[in-house]
Amino acid sequence: MLVNNQIFGAPLAGITDKPFRRIVRMFAPDAPLYTEMISCHSLVEAHKNCLRNFDRYDDEGNIGAQIFGADVSLMADAARILQDSGATWIDINMGCPVPKVATRSGAGAHLMKDHILAEKIMRAVVKAVKIPVSIKTRLGWDEASRDWAELIHIATDCGISFAALHGRTRAQLYMGESKLPRITDDIKMPIIGNGDIKDIKDVTKVLNLGYSGAMIGRAMLGRPWTLGVLSGKCDVPHQIGPIVLRHFEYMLGYYGEKNATQMFRKHAAWYSAGIPNSAEFRIKVNKIFSAKELKTEICKFWGCEENI
Ligand SMILES: Cc1cc2nc3c(=O)[nH]c(=O)nc-3n(C[C@H](O)[C@H](O)[C@H](O)COP(=O)(O)O)c2cc1C
The missing domain is CATH 1.10.1200.80 (Putative flavin oxidoreducatase; domain 2)
Incomplete structure (x- = not known):
């Protein structure tokens, strides 16, 4: 599922739904794509107003279903449901900065501050499923706590297969420049670099820093062919x-x-x-x-x- 130098499509809430993924796959059929983030509560309680809670993934290619939440057993249950729905792998959101998720629910980026809870969730989710589990995180909560490497070490110990790292802190939200650190030898899992990657020059820069792949988010908006172009599968189409x-x-x-x-x-x-x-x-x-x-x-x- 994770081949070196792959280009991933990032999870984007409100955007990377099933129709969007289908369009992206016209240009990059095998690209690893993420779902939008899915609340473990809404999934387990099968909220009827949320269509994606009933998505099947077996008709798609390589697909990571991303869950968020702070409840250890609900996160494990949600992972099991998504595995049964045909997801290729499960991703745990550990980077979402929005207050509703990170401060009020203790989920998303909050898990960068609470490594004990993060570890419990990772262990429970890995144990709950047979498919690989990844995490997606940021550099740290703020400038004073850029402790992403510590979280990666815990994740390695929990059996997490790979991680995506966005080169900003939670405090930065989406502002300032994304600055990815060099991956050093003590990091024992593949890390996918993310943040402000738009063209092949940016991809090469990330790979040269020791990352195992690159993840593209906003550069796909209005340009669903971006992954296909960057992975050499197609040219920019003439007819939009x-x-x-x-x-x-x-x-x-x-x-x-x-x-x-x-x-x-x-x-x-x-x-x-x-x-x-x-x-x-x-x-x-x-x-x-x-x-x-x-x-x-x-x-x-x-x-x-x-x-x-
Ligand atoms: C509108 C929007 C929605 C996002 N939704 C999610 C999400 O559901 N899960 C997640 O882990 N990150 C989410 N992100 C963060 C992106 O996946 C990515 O980490 C970030 O945009 C930086 O990458 P980029 O510069 O390539 O866009 C979102 C970002 C944006 C702008």
Whole structure:
């Protein structure tokens, strides 16, 4: 599952859903991709309003299902459910900085401060499943506690297979530059470098620092071909319209017309960014509630046919 120098698609809440992953796989069929983060509570309690709680993964390629939470036994249960749903591996979120997760729930980035709880969760999840378990974390809670290496040593001891490291602290959120440290010989598990990686130069830089792979997040927005291009599987496509239409079709199939039409607005904005008249296009799209109208606007903007 983890081959050296692989390019991973990062977990992005509200973005890397099943339709988005399907579009990414058109260009990078074998790329290791993550789900959005999934709450162990909402999964175990099978919250009906959350479609992804019922996703199957066996029809996808290499897929890491990411869970977050602070309850040791619910995290183990959630991992088991996702294994049974066909995930390739389970990832534990140890980096999410948003207050609802990291401070109010004691999950995500909080686990970088509470290594005892982090260790309990890792041991329970590894024991609960037969598939590999990874973690995704940051450099530390803040500048004064950049203790990622200590967490990695604990993870190694718990049987975690690999880790992704985002080169910022929790305090930095997404601000400032991502600065990944060099991987030294005392680190005994593969580490995937993450943060601000956009092109092949950035990937090479990360690999030269001793990382086993690179993980791309925001550089996929409006450019789902990025992983394919960076892993040498495709060129940047010339015709964007048919890709946008197909992505919207997949969202319609998954979410239904009402939700898909509104949820697609952000994707339409990312796809159109930097193209002449994109501001007018976005204003129009933000007022559309019907799938047919949205398809017509997409075709007009990119000059393509509706039949894809
Ligand atoms: C909108 C958004 C949603 C994110 N959702 C998640 C998530 O669900 N789980 C997670 O571990 N990280 C999440 N992240 C962090 C990214 O996976 C990644 O670590 C971060 O964006 C830095 O990488 P990049 O510069 O390539 O985007 C999110 C980031 C953004 C911007």
